[in-house]
Amino acid sequence: MRYLVLSDIHGNWPALETVLRAAPPFDRVLFLGDAVGYYPDGDRVLDWLWEVGAECVLGNHDAWLLALEALPQEGVVLEILAWQRRRLAKRHLEFLASWPWQKEVEGGLLVHGSPCDPLEYLDDLALAREAFGCTGARLAFHGHTHLAGAFLELQGPRPWVRYQAFPEGGELLLPPSVRALVNPGSVGQPRDRVPGAAFALWEGDRILFHRVAYDLERVAHRLAEEGFPPWLYTRLTLGE
Template sequence: MRYLVVSDLHGNWPALEAVLREARDYDAVLFLGDAVGYYPDANRVLDWLRSVNARGVMGNHDLWLLEIGSMQIDGPVLEILAWQAERLSPENRAYLKGLPWTLEVEGALLVHGSPLDPLAYLEELEQAREVFARTSHRLIFHGHTHLAGSYLALEKPGQERLVRYQNYARGGELIVAPKARAIINPGSIGQPRDGVVGAAYAIWDVQEDTIEFHRTRYDLEQVLARLHHEQFPMWLYERLVLGK
């Protein structure tokens, strides 16, 4: 079984469309949260997630959109979510409402942030050590930080758990040894923050115990045109140009 693993799509349809043109060799889709926010095409992204029966989890932007009516609108991020909420189809709203905070697939745990707090960023070595110490899953897939990479843990008799981090912003393959455990972030399709331009995603091959990290370039002018059309702030385009 091969899974396309996507995270932090953030309404960026041109980025997702480029990934779909490139990533063809997979059997099902896993979604790590944040379909909405930032870019204008939240409905189109959610239409696709529903069309492929993506199995996924709730992200913080997904939650904020659902609760926007009870939140005080303050700042461009929430203003964009309010704009999206007004236009969200009933079917896509129902899909978001049905997303759990965590999900187990093939023995792996899916979560948007940290297994210890789905809304928290997991971005430090000490945090990874705590997650490994307090969970039992061999593989954990998460998003939220928009950084493609993995934490790998290996326990040796008589030694403290060895944990290291590997950056996969420029792609690569992680082979998980039989006695190793891994926390895996495929990176963001919608808005990478690791300094590398393009849409990030991963392919998880269950039988081979491998995770392939990919970065797909696409025409950023398509996003710029959408931002202009909907009068969204231009810093959203600048972040894509810089990859952070």
């Protein structure tokens, strides 16, 4: 079984379209949360995830959109989410609301932030050590930081944890004695200073990281069309 692993699309349809053209054949889609937020086309992203029967977990932007009535309507992020919610159909909201915070798939764990806390940014070795302690899964996929890479735990009397970044792609092979927390990077808004759309392919003990360039001017056009802040385009050009 070959899985296409995606995270943090954030309504960036041109980025997702490019990923789908670039990705080799796959059997199923795993989505690690944040379909909405930042860019205008959250409805198109949700339609595609529904159509392909993706296995999805909830991200913080997804949860915020569902709970907007209980949140203070302040800040650009919440304003964008409110704009997007007005354009979503009932089926989109029901689909989002059906996503759990965590899900197990073929022995792997899917979560947006960390196995300890779905809203935690898993971005240092101390947090990774705690995260390994919160799951018995040998392989867990997470997003949230928008950084492509993997925390690796070598099992033994005293487990050893290290981090390996994959900002421009690469291959990760997991020996039997290694556990991993894998982040495929962000499709819609990378933050490791490498522009482009990030994704991963998982098959057995092999994970391939990819980063593909796409036409950022299409995003700039959509942002201008809908009156979104221009700094959202600037972030894409810088990969941050």
